[in-house]
Amino acid sequence: xxxxxxxxxxxxxxxxxxxxxxxxxxxxxxxxxxxxxxxxxxxxxxxxxxxxxxxxxxxxxxxxxxxxxxxxxxxxxxxxxxxxxxxxxxxxxxxxxxxxxx
Numbered sequence: 413x414x415x416x417x418x419x420x421x422x423x424x425x426x427x428x429x430x431x432x433x434x435x436x437x438x439x440x441x442x443x444x445x446x447x448x449x450x451x452x453x454x455x456x457x458x459x460x461x462x463x464x465x466x467x468x469x470x471x472x473x474x475x476x477x478x479x480x481x482x483x484x485x486x487x488x489x490x491x492x493x494x495x496x497x498x499x500x501x502x503x504x505x506x507x508x509x510x511x512x513x514x
Contacts, residue, residue, distance in 0.1 A: 413483045419443070419473030426491075429468040432484035436461050441477030445469050 419425075419441065436443060436455065443455045455461040463469070468490075473479075488496050488504050496504035 413486060415481050415483070417479040417481055419477040419479065421476040422472065422474060423476075424470055424472045426489045427468070427470055428490065429488045430463045430465060430483070431486070431488055432465045434463045434467075434484075434487070435482045436463075437480045439478040439480055441473050441475055443471055443477050443479055444474055445471045 416439075417425075437460050438455050438457050440457050442457070443461065445453055453461065486498055489499065489501075490496055491501075498504060
């Protein structure tokens with residue numbers, strides 16, 4: 413699954429976990445991990461960064477960014493009440509038809 417992700421200046425996506433490897437190529441701006449395995453690494457336009465399966469983090473585009481991200485499996489997001497959901501806010505364990513796993 414590929415996605416082009418625009419980050420407004422200072423935008424921070426929700427707390428999430430990469431269920432499998434995630435790869436990001438920065439098209440514009442800077443991507444900065446605020447926490448997690450690559451904390452404080454600034455990935456700038458023209459650079460590539462990846463996160464291993466199971467990594468959980470928050471990131472931001474301090475001055476805005478445009479990211480091309482490739483996911484082997486969709487991310488798992490964590491709500492304030494600690495529920496795990498997918499990108500469409502469906503319960504993580506109910507996201508796929510019975511018998512199908514990511």
